[in-house]
Amino acid sequence: MVQRSRVAIIGAGSVGATIAFALLLQKVSSEIILVDIVEETVQGQVLDLSDADFITSTQTRGGTFQEAGQCDIIIITAGAKQKPGETRVELIARNYKILDNVIGTMKPINPHAILLLVANPVDVLTYIAQKLSGLPKNQVFGSGTFLDSARLRLKLASLIGVAENAIHCYVLGEHGDSQFIAWSSGHVGGKPLLDFPEIKAIDKDAIAKEISGKAYEIIKLKGATYFGIAGCVSMLVQCIILNQRHVRPLSTFVEEYGCVLSMPVVLGGNGVERIIEVHLSSDEKVRLQQSAKALKEICDKYIH
Ligand SMILES: NC(=O)C1=CN([C@@H]2O[C@H](COP(=O)(O)OP(=O)(O)OC[C@H]3O[C@@H](n4cnc5c(N)ncnc54)[C@H](O)[C@@H]3O)[C@@H](O)[C@H]2O)C=CC1
Numbered sequence: 685m686v687q688r689s690r691v692a693i694i695g696a697g698s699v700g701a702t703i704a705f706a707l708l709l710q711k712v713s714s715e716i717i718l719v720d721i722v723e724e725t726v727q728g729q730v731l732d733l734s735d736a737d738f739i740t741s742t743q744t745r746g747g748t749f750q751e752a753g754q755c756d757i758i759i760i761t762a763g764a765k766q767k768p769g770e771t772r773v774e775l776i777a778r779n780y781k782i783l784d785n786v787i788g789t790m791k792p793i794n795p796h797a798i799l800l801l802v803a804n805p806v807d808v809l810t811y812i813a814q815k816l817s818g819l820p821k822n823q824v825f826g827s828g829t830f831l832d833s834a835r836l837r838l839k840l841a842s843l844i845g846v847a848e849n850a851i852h853c854y855v856l857g858e859h860g861d862s863q864f865i866a867w868s869s870g871h872v873g874g875k876p877l878l879d880f881p882e883i884k885a886i887d888k889d890a891i892a893k894e895i896s897g898k899a900y901e902i903i904k905l906k907g908a909t910y911f912g913i914a915g916c917v918s919m920l921v922q923c924i925i926l927n928q929r930h931v932r933p934l935s936t937f938v939e940e941y942g943c944v945l946s947m948p949v950v951l952g953g954n955g956v957e958r959i960i961e962v963h964l965s966s967d968e969k970v971r972l973q974q975s976a977k978a979l980k981e982i983c984d985k986y987i988h
Pocket residue numbers: 694695696697698699700719720721722725761762763764765766775779782785786801802803804805806827828831859908909910913
């Protein structure tokens with residue numbers, strides 16, 4: 685097992701800097717290297733983060749794309765963000781060019797590196813990064829619907845009156861508009877979620893809309909989302925560094941569909957160890973197929 689604790693963050697904007705801060709608090713990485721095309725952004729973020737030095741032993745500094753390419757974990761947040769009302773897939777033309785440039789400039793990439801995609805549309809960019817980086821597919825994955833699933837667990841925990849981590853239920857498919865909730869496999873303490881009176885009583889389509897619409901609402905109110913994703917990414921980094929093998933819904937290549945989308949995976953020190961075949965109802969299977977079809981069509985336009 686490769687010992688991993690040098691982390692590079694490409695893109696030092698709101699998401700990149702907040703991930704860096706969450707990693708400082710977590711104290712599992714030895715060094716964080718921030719990289720951005722705007723040098724002043726990196727200088728400013730490093731200076732600002734240095735004010736939090738007293739809470740951590742993690743060293744943070746600015747660096748080059750080539751240095752980032754030699755890190756153990758490379759997190760890619762570089763890219764345009766959604767304007768109010770804009771979908772994630774509408775970012776693809778701009779963010780494809782940025783990703784192509786970032787990967788090209790980092791080469792040759794450490795063959796053992798983990799590439800963790802965060803920039804949107806995260807599923808499509810993960811697929812493209814798998815092709816452009818030449819790294820094994822298990823080492824290149826995206827944050828996917830981990831954030832959507834956290835939003836769902838928060839909602840369901842308040843409805844049922846249990847802790848969030850007692851809720852086992854995933855949002856799967858695209859980290860985007862075609863995502864769906866895998867209600868039929870959800871459970872709390874081994875009891876199917878659909879057997880709870882609080883869940884029987886709710887309008888499930890309304891819940892799904894609220895969860896998939898939460899990013900739009902935050903963006904409308906304050907222009908960007910970054911705390912939730914930073915929490916998710918810092919948990920993923922910890923899981924890799926400590927080889928924890930947690931099961932998380934992440935953007936991963938699914939052979940059956942020939943594209944990248946979120947399924948629950950076992951995440952360990954070498955990246956995605958395997959996909960968990962989750963039980964889906966026939967309706968959920970159709971939703972997964974629709975999500976895969978929509979994503980594959982976009983991927984095929986960019987990479988053949
Ligand atoms: N996967 C997820 O759940 C989430 C994804 N995002 C995505 O993360 C991305 C970043 O969002 P923010 O940080 O809010 O945007 P931001 O605009 O604050 O930061 C983006 C940064 O990328 C940098 N950048 C642009 N081109 C670059 C290049 N070629 N090399 C290096 N750096 C480059 C910019 O200079 C800027 O500092 C967006 O695509 C957004 O949609 C945001 C929240 C959640």
